[in-house]
Amino acid sequence: MAGLISALDFGVKQIEFDIRLTRCGTPIITHDESAHDYRGHVHKICEIMAKDMPALGGDFARMPSARDLFAAIASHENSGCLLLIDVKDAGFEKMLYALCAEYRLRERSIWVSWLPEVLYAVHEIDPKARTCLSHWCQSPTLSTRAVHKVYAAKLGHIERPDRHYVHGERSGWFVDGPLRGRLREIVDWVCVPAGQISAALVENYHTDGTQVSAFSYTSLDAMNLAEQRYGHDAFFSDAKAPYESALINI
Secondary structure, eight states: OHHHHHHHHHTOSEEEEEEEEOTTOOEEEOSSSEEEOTTSOEEEGGGSOGGGHHHHOGGGGGOOBHHHHHHHHHHSSOTTOEEEEEEOSBSOHHHHHHHHHHTTOGGGEEEEESOHHHHHHHHHHOTTSEEEEEOBSSOOOHHHHHHSEEEEOBTTBOOOOSOOOBOSOOEEEEOSSSOBHHHHHHOSEEEEETTTOOHHHHHHHHTTTOEEEEEOOSOHHHHHHHHHHHOOSEEOOOSSHHHHHHHHTO
């Protein structure tokens, strides 16, 4: 939370955070589906109760709830910061949307997910909600497939899956080239791996106003070069170096 407040104080214009749900359905801020307790033991987020997190310690001691995070953002004077809400579990969209609305953050939010289930559900709740599909646009490597369930689009189409509930899974979709069909009509953004982006892909998405972001860059030079080559709209990095370089150049 201290890092969030510092970023808001600095005046950042976009913040991305990941939400997963505990066994009891409490939304917490964390990326991975598992975490270590203070003894180094691994627990799946979907198998622990929120009330047990303080006693587990370790990684769990550093995971704020989505409610606490939304409250902190809503009360901060940086009211122009855009929120990229990356939802890692599906089936909880009504609750998450209501929580976002409770803190009057709907207009500042983009709903991001690797799960089309999430994006279809959010669109059903609010057709005006902005959404972003993260996807692989080239076949994932064996190392990626070793830790992810990989689903494949059919000729660029991802129909609404029959399942609506996904809890504790690490997965995503491979779209061979640009997205097509109903999901393409719904999303406002796509987010693809930096090593898979191409000028042709960006150009295709831009034909109907779909914006393109890419992850994850490790240097400011790499970002600048990618912008020149591909012309995409946004860049994601979870490394410190690009931000430190940007601060030096201010």
